Amino acid sequence: MNKKLFVGFGLTALVGMAHAQMMTFTVVGDRLQYRNVATVESNTEFETFTGRSSAVSGTLKFDPTKKTGSGKIMIDMKSIDTGIPSRNDHMNGEMWLNTTKYPTATFETTSVKFVKGEDYRATGKFTMRGVTKTMTVPVKVRYRAASEAVTKAGFAGNVVQIIAKFDIKLSDFGVKIPAVAEGKVSNNVSLNVSAYATTK
């Protein structure tokens, strides 16, 4: 009897472990890349402008049962579109994001803590314009196991959506706002990332 119970518990544990495995997800690209949204928002008295890119890439590890994971996300800074071509040119310039020299911004986690529901706090290294800062940012991680609905939505395998929002100071990353742009561009900007990643 005891032996049977032991085997039963062992099997249950094995099944649990199988479900609790860490999965590797890759941020969607190609035809699905447009679904990724990375925005940078500057709010001044004059206007709030949003620069937007879909060129998000990276890999994530996530265990939906243990609610833990890690990841590295990259944004192609050159592809950020503010809606005004001349402003895009300025933003890519040496004085601003200098995207020729620093084409990507990267966030790489060092630890991820589960908060509640779909909410996590990710601590990691954020690199932009050649400057790296350690930051802790709130992240929402939403998981859907492979299903008909997932396939219908155009994804293959299991899928996660990560949503992160955090604020940075441009001056912390070597950007000096020229006098002519003061009042039109804020030193404090919000970065938002919404990206989908799949296991296939």
Added chain:
Amino acid sequence: MKWALIVIAALAAITLVASFPVEAQYASKSKLVQRVQQDPGAELFGDAGTPIGSPQQMIIEDPKAYLGSKDEAGAELVSEGYLKENGIYPLQLQTVRYVVSNIRYAGIAALLFSLLGFWLINRKQRP
């Protein structure tokens, strides 16, 4: 000289007075909107779309841009795809207010300049 000052003062007064209904007109047309990108990915996770930026008080007069629903903060959802396809770069109420307040400052400055001019002319004309 006096006539020039009268014209400046009159224009400044008209500008100042007119700035209030102009601002009110734009404010009445504006709505708190959240631009969203609609795609099947967002639908899979139960969202009307992926937010683009934060909710803003904007003037979007094309009714087709509105999706007919609101977000949790009460902002009207607007299709980013529609705005892009139709080359609409929405006017923000904060930009209108910024421009109007600068025009008011200029109007007040012109009015003060005119009053100062009148005072100097009157002072010179005293016996």
